[in-house]
Amino acid sequence: xxxxxxxxxxxxxxxxxxxxxxxxxxxxxxxxxxxxxxxxxxxxxxxxxxxxxxxxxxxxxxxxxxxxxxxxxxxxxxxxxxxxxxxxxxxxxx
Amino acid sequence: xxxxxxxxxxxxxxxxxxxxxxxxxxxxxxxxxxxxxxxxxxxxxxxxxxxxxxxxxxxxxxxxxxxxxxxxxxxxxxxxxxxxxxxxxxxxxxxxxxxxxxxxxxxxxxxxxxxxxxxxxxxxxxxxxxxxxxxxxxxxxxxxxxxxxxxxxxxxxxxxxxxxxxxxxxxxxxxxxxxxxxxxxxxxxxxxxxxxxxxxxxxxxxxxxxxxxxxxxxxxxxxxxxxxxxxxxxxxxxxxxxxxxxxxxxxxxxxxxxxxxxxxxxxxxxxxxxxxxxxxxxxxxxxxxxxxxxxxxxxxxxxxxxxxxxxxxxxxxxxxxxxxxxxxxxxxxxxxxxxxxxxxxxxxxxxxxxxxxxxxxxxxxxxxxxxx
Numbered sequence: 001x002x003x004x005x006x007x008x009x010x011x012x013x014x015x016x017x018x019x020x021x022x023x024x025x026x027x028x029x030x031x032x033x034x035x036x037x038x039x040x041x042x043x044x045x046x047x048x049x050x051x052x053x054x055x056x057x058x059x060x061x062x063x064x065x066x067x068x069x070x071x072x073x074x075x076x077x078x079x080x081x082x083x084x085x086x087x088x089x090x091x092x093x094x
Numbered sequence: 095x096x097x098x099x100x101x102x103x104x105x106x107x108x109x110x111x112x113x114x115x116x117x118x119x120x121x122x123x124x125x126x127x128x129x130x131x132x133x134x135x136x137x138x139x140x141x142x143x144x145x146x147x148x149x150x151x152x153x154x155x156x157x158x159x160x161x162x163x164x165x166x167x168x169x170x171x172x173x174x175x176x177x178x179x180x181x182x183x184x185x186x187x188x189x190x191x192x193x194x195x196x197x198x199x200x201x202x203x204x205x206x207x208x209x210x211x212x213x214x215x216x217x218x219x220x221x222x223x224x225x226x227x228x229x230x231x232x233x234x235x236x237x238x239x240x241x242x243x244x245x246x247x248x249x250x251x252x253x254x255x256x257x258x259x260x261x262x263x264x265x266x267x268x269x270x271x272x273x274x275x276x277x278x279x280x281x282x283x284x285x286x287x288x289x290x291x292x293x294x295x296x297x298x299x300x301x302x303x304x305x306x307x308x309x310x311x312x313x314x315x316x317x318x319x320x321x322x323x324x325x326x327x328x329x330x331x332x333x334x335x336x337x338x339x340x341x342x343x344x345x346x347x348x349x350x351x352x353x354x355x356x357x358x359x360x361x362x363x364x365x366x367x368x369x370x371x372x373x374x375x376x377x378x379x380x381x382x383x384x385x386x387x388x389x390x391x392x393x394x395x396x397x398x399x400x401x402x403x404x405x406x407x408x409x410x411x412x413x414x415x416x417x418x419x420x421x422x423x424x425x426x427x428x429x430x431x432x433x434x435x436x437x438x439x440x441x442x443x444x445x446x447x448x449x450x451x452x453x454x455x456x457x458x459x460x461x462x463x464x465x466x
Contacts, residue, residue, distance in 0.1 A: 017242045017270065019179060019203070025101045025149025032179035034204040034244050034271060037103065037152060088314075 006057070006082050008074070010092040013053030018089050020048050031089060047080055051090050057081060099385060101149025102341035102375050105178075106353070107138060109155060109169070110345050112162040114187040116222035116455040117210065119248050119283040119290055121353055122158065127461035132345045135165040137366060139172045141343055144371035146176040150341070153178035158345065161188035167196045174201025181206060183246075186232035187225055198239050205236050206244040206273075212259035220252065222455045233267040244271040249300065249322075250283075250290035251441065257300040261307045261317065269315055274304060276322035280354040280409060282456045285464075289453055291441035297325055324434050328399070329406025329422035336384035336408055341375060349374045351381050354409040358418045384408065391419050393427045 014020055019032040022045075029045030031038040040048065046067075050060045061077045064070075084090045111126040133141075142153070153173045160166055161184055173180045182197065183206045194205075207229065210217040214226040236243045245264045249257070257274060264272045276297070279287050292300075304319045323330050333340045336351040343349050347365045350356055356363060364378040375381055383389060387400055394405040405411070406422020414423045415430045423430040454460055 016240075021151075021177065021179075023149065023151055025151075030151065032151065032203075034206065034242055035152065035154070035181055037179075 005094075006078055006085065006092055007094070008056060008058040008061075008078075010057050010081070010094055011053055011055065012051040012057065012060075012081050012084070012090045012092045014048065014051055015088050015091050020045075043076075044080065047077060048084070048089070051081075051084075053093070099337065099376070100339065101151075102145060102371075103150060103339045104152045104154070104341070105142075105145045105150040106154040106156060106340070106342040107141065107169070108157055108342060108344050108353075109138070109160045109163045109166070110158040113157060113159040113185070113456070114162075114223060115159070115185050115225065116457045117248070117282070118220060118222075118286045118453045118455055119250055119277045120456040121278060121281040121283060122456065123281050123354070123356060124285055124456075124461060125465040127458050128465060129344070130346050132163075133343075133347045133366070135168055137347060138165075138169050141366050141371055142169070142172050142176055142178070145341065146178060148372055148375060151178060152181065154181045154183055156183040159185050159187060161193065167193070167200045170197055170202045171200035174203075179203050184208070185221070185225065186229045187223075189232045189235065191235060194235050194239050198241075202241075204244065205241050206246050207233060207236060208246045208248070209260070209263070210247070211253045212256050212263040216253055216256070222457075230267070233269075237268050242270045243268060244273060245269040246273045246275060248275050248277055249292070250277040251292040251296065252290070254292045254296045254300045257303045258307070261304070261315075265313065265315055268313075271316045271318070273318045273320065274300070275318075275320045278323070280357075280413070282454065284413060285454050287437065288440065288451060291324065291437060292322070293442045294325060294438065295442075297322060323407075323410075323424045324438055326424055327426040329403050329410075329424040331403045332407035332410075332422070335404035337375075337381040338385070338404075341371070341381075349378070349380070351384060352409065355380070357409060358412055360418075389419050391417075391421070393425075393429075394421045397427065 017033055021030055021032060023030050026039055029040045046064060050063060057077055061074045065073050085092060110132055111122060111129055170180055180202050181204045182202055186207050209229055210220040217226040218224050247260050277283050277290050283290060301319055304317055308317055333352045340352060342353055343366055347367045348363045349366055350363060361380045363380050364374045390405055394400050406424055408418045411420045411422050412418035414433045421428040423433050
């Protein structure tokens with residue numbers, strides 16, 4: 001689907017057709033779009049809420065590793081962003 | 095039932111039954127002319143607040159034609175402020191540039207625009223109006239105001255052979271999503287079923303054309319082809335089970351577990367004039383009755399698929415068999431399945447053009463004539 005290569009320097013941003021929102025009633029982040037909704041698991045929510053078009057994937061990964069006191073998330077974050085690009089949830093700029 | 099139900103994630107407000115169109119396939123009740131006074135602005139705003147507090151998040155504003163209400167912008171603004179994703183479901187009639195600008199400012203997220211056909215003649219005939227050119231202008235406004243555009247076209251015998259032209263039109267208009275929604279036979283559509291039911295060959299051709307279009311490449315456009323359930327052997331999981339995720343409020347404030355449920359006998363449907371949305375969702379019989387499977391009859395009750403399709407559509411079961419607790423007769427395990435196959439066979443038959451019954455257009459006068 002997407003021909004843009006995704007790497008540490010990519011800057012993902014939410015696609016304008018999707019709205020990310022925390023829903024207390026569902027205890028989850030959700031993606032809202034015309035007449036539909038995707039309920040996200042917690043790691044998907046944590047990654048997407050950092051996709052502001054400014055932060056690079058390297059920045060996002062470092063932030064997550066710090067927030068959750070862990071390391072080695074880079075591969076997972078890149079794989080998730082690639083999937084999210086395929087689904088048109090996010091767009092990336094290098 | 096015992097478990098606490100989840101939130102009514104989908105709230106649909108049918109703000110008015112007033113509509114400039116007279117579509118023959120409208121799902122609105124044929125007795126809509128009996129509707130008493132519409133809710134006041136403040137009632138709608140209270141419904142929004144109460145539903146949002148329960149966890150409702152998708153808001154549909156429909157009708158009738160919701161633009162017929164001059165407080166639509168106020169309702170949209172409150173929905174947006176509360177955190178709803180706000181969808182406007184419209185014929186486009188009344189959507190001037192002034193109003194779309196005001197709706198954008200109020201926080202409207204999305205506009206679903208209906209077309210009745212790709213051709214002016216058929217669009218205008220099916221809606222009994224001259225609206226095709228107006229709708230094309232509204233489509234351009236939707237793009238200008240940077241909305242994702244969802245085009246909705248209800249398919250039936252008289253327009254299903256135009257699917258390719260409809261998709262080309264949608265592509266030209268710049269639609270992001272196209273819903274090819276085969277007619278569901280409730281309300282006015284049920285009244286006109288014999289004339290609207292396509293033949294099996296028509297449905298198969300339309301689906302093949304749609305699949306070919308999906309593979310054409312080019313500008314991304316997501317196409318939903320909603321299969322007509324009369325042609326299936328298993329029923330749709332209607333509303334994910336009544337009382338599960340969906341709550342609709344009709345123009346006079348009646349709360350229903352689906353658009354068409356007011357037809358179901360034996361219920362005193364609650365009104366938001368007297369009860370809060372929370373009381374309605376959690377306590378009223380019209381909603382709690384359908385949770386779980388205690389209401390089910392055979393063959394549903396012992397069916398291994400009951401958790402997947404919930405026995406299908408309660409309204410269809412009632413309309414066709416006279417008992418809302420029966421299996422949806424779309425299911426070929428239903429003892430009433432022949433009612434569906436007979437309707438389809440009629441559409442496949444050589445003499446369907448000899449059905450002399452005229453189409454009944456959705457109008458105040460026809461509603462009053464049907465229910466004097």
